[in-house]
Amino acid sequence: MKLRIYKRVLFPVLASLFFLFSGFLLASTLPEESSAPLDVSSTPSVRYWISSSVEGLPVRTVQSLEVASVVPQRQDPKLLVVLYHNIVFGRTGNIYNRDLYNFEHDIAFYKRNFTLTDFQALQDPDFKDRTDRLIITFDDGDLSIYGIVYPLLKLYEVPATFFLVPNFVGEVGYMSWDQIREMASYRTASGEKLFTFESHSLTHRRLAELSEKEIRDELLLSKEIIEKEVGESVTVIALPFGSGAGDKKIQAIASELGYTMIRNSKPMVTSYFAPNLLDLGSFNVESYSTDVLVQRVLHLLGR
Numbered sequence: 001m002k003l004r005i006y007k008r009v010l011f012p013v014l015a016s017l018f019f020l021f022s023g024f025l026l027a028s029t030l031p032e033e034s035s036a037p038l039d040v041s042s043t044p045s046v047r048y049w050i051s052s053s054v055e056g057l058p059v060r061t062v063q064s065l066e067v068a069s070v071v072p073q074r075q076d077p078k079l080l081v082v083l084y085h086n087i088v089f090g091r092t093g094n095i096y097n098r099d100l101y102n103f104e105h106d107i108a109f110y111k112r113n114f115t116l117t118d119f120q121a122l123q124d125p126d127f128k129d130r131t132d133r134l135i136i137t138f139d140d141g142d143l144s145i146y147g148i149v150y151p152l153l154k155l156y157e158v159p160a161t162f163f164l165v166p167n168f169v170g171e172v173g174y175m176s177w178d179q180i181r182e183m184a185s186y187r188t189a190s191g192e193k194l195f196t197f198e199s200h201s202l203t204h205r206r207l208a209e210l211s212e213k214e215i216r217d218e219l220l221l222s223k224e225i226i227e228k229e230v231g232e233s234v235t236v237i238a239l240p241f242g243s244g245a246g247d248k249k250i251q252a253i254a255s256e257l258g259y260t261m262i263r264n265s266k267p268m269v270t271s272y273f274a275p276n277l278l279d280l281g282s283f284n285v286e287s288y289s290t291d292v293l294v295q296r297v298l299h300l301l302g303r
Contacts, residue, residue, distance in 0.1 A: 069111050069112045071111075071112070071113060071114060071115050071131040071132070072113070072131065072132075073130045073131060074130055074131060074132055075130070076271065077129075077130050077131055077132050077133065077271070077272040077273070078132045078133070078269045078270065078271065078272060078301050079122070079132075079133050079134075079135075079269060079270050079271070079272040079275055079280075080114070080132065080133070080134050080135075080269050080283060080297065080300070080301065081134070081135045081137060081263060081280060081281065081282040081283065082106075082110075082134065082135070082136055082137065082282065082283050082285055082297075083137050083138075083139060083265065083282040083283060083284045083285065084098055084103075084136070084137070084138045084139075084285050085097070085098075085138065085139055085140060085142060086098065086142045086144050087099070087100055087103050087144045087145075087148045087149050088100065088144065088148075089148070092287055093287070094287065095286040095287050096286070096287075097287055098285055098286075098287060099287070100148060100152075102288075102289055102290045102293075103149075103152075104152065105290035106285065106290055106293055107152075107156060107158060109290060109293070109294055109297075110134050110136070110158075111156075111158075113132060114131065114132050114133060114134035115129060115131045115132070115133050115134070116133075116134055116135075116136065116158055116159055117133045117134070117135055117159065118135060118159050118161055118196055119135060119161060119196070119198070119235070119236050119261055119263075120196070120235075121133075122261070122275055122277065123260065123277075132272070132301065133272050135161060136158065136159070136160040136161070137160065137161045137162070137163060137238065137263065137282060138160060138161075138162045138163065139163045139200055139238060140163070140164075140165055140168060140174070140200065140204070141162065141163075141164045141165060141168055141169060141174050141175050141180070141200075142173065142174060142175070143173050143174055143175055145162060145175060145183075146175050146179040146183065150183055150195075153194060153195070154186065154188075154194070157188050157192070157194065158194070159194045159195070159196075160194070160195060160196075161195075161196045161197075161198055161236070162180075162183075162195065162196070162197050162198070163197075163198050163199065163200035163236075163238040163263075164180070164197055164198070164199065164200055164222075164226055165200045165201060165202070165203065165204045165222070165240075166202055166221070166222050166225040166226060166229075167202055167203050167204075168204070169229075177229045180197060180229070180230060181229065181230060181231075183195045183197075184196075184197055184230045184231075184232060196232075197226055197230050197232070197234070198226070198234055198235070198236040198237065198238065199219065199222040199223050199226060199234050199236070199237045199238070199259075200222070200237070200238045200240060201218040201219065201222050201237070201239075201240050202217065202218045202219075202221045202222040202225075203218065204240045205218065205240060206240060206241050206243035206244070207239055207240065207243050207244040207247075207250055208243040208244040208247060208250075209243065212249065212253070215244075215249070215250060215253055216253050216257070219237060219253060219254055219257050219259065220257050222234075222237075223237075223257060223258065223259070233258075234258075234259075235258065235259055235260045235261060236259065236260070236261040236262070236263060237254055237259050237261075237262050237263070238262075238263040238264075238282075239262065239263070239264050239265065241265065242264045242265025242266060244264075245262075245264035245265070245266055245279060246264075246279050250262070251278045251279075254278070255278070260277060261277045261278065261280060262277070262278045262279060262280065263280045263281075263282055264279060264280065264281060264282065265281075265282055265284060266281040266282070267281060267282070267283045267284065267300060268281030268300070269281070269300055269301055283296070283297065283300060
């Protein structure tokens, strides 16, 4: 009698739990572990190869990026700094790696909604434009900047700022000084300079955990080395790991050494006409789709 009750009550419960658990496993299956669909759509892929390589970069995924967009005017124009690390050709599980396909769509989104600018423009007292402004930045000096980012940004004439760690330069996987100098000297057909190199400290240590002397050495030596190698003034420091954001001691040392701006890693925007130059936030772009990027950026902007 008891066995029949167990069969009627316990077995259905166990069966339900089995199907729920199976559904969970199915929902959490990685793309690499799932099968391709039996019926392939006849819709052409959005990815395509251009007929000839452009500066060694033969892949292109977005059409008409060269066409200028009309950026909307705002009553309260905002400043957004976006932060990248590495760009790769294929998919990746590393949150710091952004694939080329989505990066190119990021640029399309930026060009439609922002005026692309640089840090030096923040100190222009005569600036009157009322569009949202955006600064594209890359940290660390990864070799993909020279191999993938550089030809792409040249093609579309997109400005960007690259924060270097001098003690990384020339190491495996990082740019060399010759490559950095080539990028720094590049000018568009109209003579516009697109690429700027600034400091990301000397050794990429967390500044908030260092002594005052160590902080000074990290900021001073990195600035001196980059200025000597590139031949341009270094006025912006990006805090490694965002460590020390808002720290008055770090701000005072940076100002004393000739830095006029500090970029941290806090995802925040500010009024373009009243930014705190010693505490500039940045939105770290991770390895999700551009659709997710658009949602998060618009939420951050309050648009």
